[in-house]
Amino acid sequence: MINILLIIIPLFSGLALFLIRNDFVRRNLIVVCSGAHLALTCLTWLKRSNPALAGWFMFDNVSIIFLTITSILFFGASVYAVRYLADESLEHLDEAEKPQIFSREAVFSGCFLLFLTTMTIVIASQHLAVLWVGVEATTLASAPLIYFHRTKRSLEATWKYLLICSVGIAMALLGIFFLAVANNNHSDLLLGKMIAHAAGMNIPWLKAAFLLLFVGYGTKMGIAPFHTWLPDAHSEAPSVVSALLSGALLNCAFLGILRVYQICIAAGLQAYCQELFMFFGLLSIVFAAVFILKQPDYKRMLAYSSVEHMGIITLGIGLGGSAVFGSMVNMIGHSLTKAGLFFIAGNILSYFKTKKIGEIQGLIRGEMQWSGVLWLVGFLIITGTPPSGIFFAKFIILKQALLQKHYGMTFIFLAALAIVFIGMARIFISMTQGPAIKIVGQGDLNKHNRGNAFLSLVPSALFFGLAISLGVYFPAWLSKALAIAAKELGGL
Amino acid sequence: MNNLGDFVVIIVLLMNLMMLSSSRIRTCIRIVAGQGILIGCMPLLNDFHLILPGMVISASLSIILKGFVFPWLLFRAVQEANIKKEVEPVGGYPLSLLIGVMIFALSFWLSTRLVYTKPLVSHLAAPVSFATFFTGAFIIVSRMKAITQVIGYLLLENGIYLFGAAFLSEQSLLVELAILLDIFVAVFVMGIAIFHISREFDHIDTQKLSELKDSIISKQDI
Amino acid sequence: MYLKIAQFILILILSPFLFGVINRTKAFFAGRKGSPLLQLYYDIFKLLRKGAVYSTTTSKFFIAGPIVSLSAVLTALLLIPFAGQPALISFDGDIVLFIYLLGLARFFTVLAALDTGSSFEGMGASREVQFAMFVEPALFLSLAVLTRITGQSSLSGIFSNARMSSWVTYDPLIILVLGALFIVFLAENSRIPVDDPNTHLELTMIHEVMVLDHGGVDFAYIMYSAGIKFWLFGTLLVGIFLKGYSCGQVTASVVFILGMILLAVIVGIVESTLARLRLLKVPHFLIVALALAIVALIISMR
Numbered sequence A: 001m002i003n004i005l006l007i008i009i010p011l012f013s014g015l016a017l018f019l020i021r022n023d024f025v026r027r028n029l030i031v032v033c034s035g036a037h038l039a040l041t042c043l044t045w046l047k048r049s050n051p052a053l054a055g056w057f058m059f060d061n062v063s064i065i066f067l068t069i070t071s072i073l074f075f076g077a078s079v080y081a082v083r084y085l086a087d088e089s090l091e092h093l094d095e096a097e098k099p100q101i102f103s104r105e106a107v108f109s110g111c112f113l114l115f116l117t118t119m120t121i122v123i124a125s126q127h128l129a130v131l132w133v134g135v136e137a138t139t140l141a142s143a144p145l146i147y148f149h150r151t152k153r154s155l156e157a158t159w160k161y162l163l164i165c166s167v168g169i170a171m172a173l174l175g176i177f178f179l180a181v182a183n184n185n186h187s188d189l190l191l192g193k194m195i196a197h198a199a200g201m202n203i204p205w206l207k208a209a210f211l212l213l214f215v216g217y218g219t220k221m222g223i224a225p226f227h228t229w230l231p232d233a234h235s236e237a238p239s240v241v242s243a244l245l246s247g248a249l250l251n252c253a254f255l256g257i258l259r260v261y262q263i264c265i266a267a268g269l270q271a272y273c274q275e276l277f278m279f280f281g282l283l284s285i286v287f288a289a290v291f292i293l294k295q296p297d298y299k300r301m302l303a304y305s306s307v308e309h310m311g312i313i314t315l316g317i318g319l320g321g322s323a324v325f326g327s328m329v330n331m332i333g334h335s336l337t338k339a340g341l342f343f344i345a346g347n348i349l350s351y352f353k354t355k356k357i358g359e360i361q362g363l364i365r366g367e368m369q370w371s372g373v374l375w376l377v378g379f380l381i382i383t384g385t386p387p388s389g390i391f392f393a394k395f396i397i398l399k400q401a402l403l404q405k406h407y408g409m410t411f412i413f414l415a416a417l418a419i420v421f422i423g424m425a426r427i428f429i430s431m432t433q434g435p436a437i438k439i440v441g442q443g444d445l446n447k448h449n450r451g452n453a454f455l456s457l458v459p460s461a462l463f464f465g466l467a468i469s470l471g472v473y474f475p476a477w478l479s480k481a482l483a484i485a486a487k488e489l490g491g492l
Numbered sequence B: 001m002n003n004l005g006d007f008v009v010i011i012v013l014l015m016n017l018m019m020l021s022s023s024r025i026r027t028c029i030r031i032v033a034g035q036g037i038l039i040g041c042m043p044l045l046n047d048f049h050l051i052l053p054g055m056v057i058s059a060s061l062s063i064i065l066k067g068f069v070f071p072w073l074l075f076r077a078v079q080e081a082n083i084k085k086e087v088e089p090v091g092g093y094p095l096s097l098l099i100g101v102m103i104f105a106l107s108f109w110l111s112t113r114l115v116y117t118k119p120l121v122s123h124l125a126a127p128v129s130f131a132t133f134f135t136g137a138f139i140i141v142s143r144m145k146a147i148t149q150v151i152g153y154l155l156l157e158n159g160i161y162l163f164g165a166a167f168l169s170e171q172s173l174l175v176e177l178a179i180l181l182d183i184f185v186a187v188f189v190m191g192i193a194i195f196h197i198s199r200e201f202d203h204i205d206t207q208k209l210s211e212l213k214d215s216i217i218s219k220q221d222i
Numbered sequence C: 001m002y003l004k005i006a007q008f009i010l011i012l013i014l015s016p017f018l019f020g021v022i023n024r025t026k027a028f029f030a031g032r033k034g035s036p037l038l039q040l041y042y043d044i045f046k047l048l049r050k051g052a053v054y055s056t057t058t059s060k061f062f063i064a065g066p067i068v069s070l071s072a073v074l075t076a077l078l079l080i081p082f083a084g085q086p087a088l089i090s091f092d093g094d095i096v097l098f099i100y101l102l103g104l105a106r107f108f109t110v111l112a113a114l115d116t117g118s119s120f121e122g123m124g125a126s127r128e129v130q131f132a133m134f135v136e137p138a139l140f141l142s143l144a145v146l147t148r149i150t151g152q153s154s155l156s157g158i159f160s161n162a163r164m165s166s167w168v169t170y171d172p173l174i175i176l177v178l179g180a181l182f183i184v185f186l187a188e189n190s191r192i193p194v195d196d197p198n199t200h201l202e203l204t205m206i207h208e209v210m211v212l213d214h215g216g217v218d219f220a221y222i223m224y225s226a227g228i229k230f231w232l233f234g235t236l237l238v239g240i241f242l243k244g245y246s247c248g249q250v251t252a253s254v255v256f257i258l259g260m261i262l263l264a265v266i267v268g269i270v271e272s273t274l275a276r277l278r279l280l281k282v283p284h285f286l287i288v289a290l291a292l293a294i295v296a297l298i299i300s301m302r
Helices: A002-018 A023-046 A063-091 A106-123 A128-149 A152-182 A191-200 A205-223 A229-236 A239-266 A269-292 A298-319 A323-352 A369-382 A388-403 A408-430 A454-472 A476-488 B003-021 B027-044 B053-080 B093-113 B125-142 B146-167 B175-201 C002-014 C015-029 C039-048 C060-079 C094-115 C117-152 C155-160 C167-188 C214-240 C248-272 C279-301
Strands: none
Touching: A002 A023, A023 A063, A023 A106, A023 A454, A063 A106, A063 A239, A063 A323, A063 A454, A063 A476, A063 C039, A106 A128, A106 A239, A106 B053, A106 B146, A128 A229, A128 A239, A128 B175, A152 A239, A152 B093, A152 B125, A152 B146, A152 B175, A205 A239, A205 A269, A229 A239, A229 A298, A239 A269, A239 A298, A239 A323, A269 A298, A269 A408, A269 C167, A298 A323, A298 A388, A298 A408, A298 C094, A298 C214, A323 A369, A323 A388, A323 A454, A323 A476, A369 A408, A369 C117, A388 A408, A388 A454, B003 B027, B003 B093, B003 B125, B003 B146, B003 C167, B003 C214, B003 C279, B027 B053, B027 B146, B027 C094, B053 B146, B093 B125, B093 C279, B125 B146, B146 B175, C002 C015, C002 C060, C002 C214, C015 C039, C015 C214, C015 C248, C039 C214, C060 C094, C060 C214, C094 C117, C094 C155, C094 C214, C117 C155, C117 C167, C117 C279, C167 C279, C214 C248
């Protein structure tokens, strides 16, 4: 029942949001709905519900972690969005909006909840074709979110996002068909059944299927060299949306890959898959490092940092052993921290009205000081400075790499991490230090205090707190849950 | 060997090549629509006693969508967005055509690597579906207009559908419908995007969509 | 043996007749009465009675051109079977000789054209060679497909092979090959849409412009070898189309000749309905033939 509720509640409220004309009701409904989603997620932790709809929807040991991340992020984002939407509507008050069937904000809030729905479908589905439908639906639900600003640049980003992801997902569909062929005797695509029958699968077809699905979902996940849509979409989307794309969507796409990986493990293809994971993981890290180094745009910089972290997570899965556990921790840490950073980036953007790093300085001294402080804290966490969860995760992954005697890889990995740290440090320090820039004019009281507005800071602060606490105090129940999930994903 | 199946599959292949060498957007839309109809018929080419009512439903739905609804949407887009009628490939038509042939050779090689023992509608179904898939992908990267990219995407979907129709005829109906619906929405959303692009940029040349990019050596230093 | 020689002589006599059929068809579609069916014979006889004038700038190659072309084409004709009957000469791998004989004919025509030193003829020669670059592989690959289907590597073997008659198995392949060969046929015989045999504008001509300076007997040779070439390529098409049509020798011959006449009518229809392609577009058209042949070859690989 809970499984179905988790999907139905955001679905229907999302559809309803398109029709609601009152701004206050609409904004609060998002928060209420996300809150309900989070509450239901907590309930799922307490008591695993039975599979629903012929076993198509169920939360197993792996997906519950993804569900929790997504749910927490959405709740934080919805709180942030209230503030964000209010600001946006104030800003565009003078612009005579063209009469449209749905107002811009209604489309945004509706799609926001539909985005949550589709991601829940991806996470919950045990049927691989349904999972595919869910991933495709996330693209479609999030495209209007990216196009929120209705500018040329956001349109360009939306187009690239739509096209590249659609092609990637089409490739994944072919992969699913291959999987069905590999599964010759049993036409059912249910995960549990496939794992049970994995031993009798047709190996060449399964290999091809994994490759196609890896590239297909990898496109959506932002694995280099298929990540090209990611910086564009992340930089042009509203910051709330960037946070969700980076923190939740990429993970969901990764879940798609992990599902197939589970089947491949059962079919005895683990080594083949791990090689792919390691290669593309390392490639993503190196790609990201190269592009972060001279990045002039701070939102794009964050996007490349997401590519880097997706690379780390993939690498960890590829190494196997305890590194899988590290990957899971890194995923949680990255999602929380990156979302928080994007919220702050949204604050900075709405105050300075520029995404150029060179035009911003003195964040911690000016009116934006709290945002500035959080910006620095977020930087330290995301680059893996102890004592954060991400440090802990990277440490485990490195240890595993050394244990397996992948010295060359370890070297490249460390060098890339160092480059990322240097590149990001330069950007963050130049933005936060120096004399403060005072934005005068516009003479709006509301704007004056925006950077410090309580609601726009709390989600980030909370997320950062959680991310740090992962490194300081790791609750036993979470550790146990992660260990079980890691075991199912070929780890220890 | 099913002769009719072979014929249909080879016509699908020739349509790919036609697509690569035709210069008019309207022709391209017609080709992709015709291909959609042909591929939609594929599941019905099996032996008669294997045809289930569900297959007829999904086949007819896909024929209606791919053969009539999508082309209608695309034609509307061409008309309303005042799109120029030339396809404008990167590198010219003869080169595209030769690449199309190479794609087929590659697909053929790929299909020989993947062994499948059960009888199929046509022994050429696998290579042609791969070729259609890759041709679609090639059209997406080599054509400059947003609308031709959507056509390429449809071609790619046709390839996948052909594969599914040939190899997985007994797949569950619900899933197939969901997939069709998804593609439908995708084309719809892309159609909307095309409208917006043509309004904002006065053209739908995606080469002009190049404000967002990174280079390793950025032009302006921080 | 005598029968074969008789058939050979029959072809020698018959081949110019097909041009008359084409012209009549075109005249019919244009609403004209048209030239007589035997016009090409009249032209050839008229030219044979005349002498030739040779420019002082030309060398022996200019004289050799038409003669070598004609003899190469006639030798090729010896290899080609008639109505499912083996040809006069036939051995394994004679398709390669066949293609090279045609290449030799082309080579000497081009040499003779270049020998004149005229810019027009040089232009025609360059076009001829450029287009041959696409046509020859297409022809080669098409014949390779036929070889793969039948397991025979001689022309007579291919066309008299029983497996050719199994329409059911090789249908799609045969249609692809027919498509490729038809384009090759149009291009090699300088027909619309590749080249217009009736054009009067040197800038747009391909074959005609190469032979502008030939006259008298030489030109008669050229016209006659054009007729033979038409028959050669026509035989490939009609031979595949009728595929081992088995019946009495006489009936088969009659059916075959009727098939050739039908082909000429089809060419006439094509010429009356299509316009000549822009020169820049011609390679595109020829690559279609190449593409079809490659596709057929790939399919026949399994």
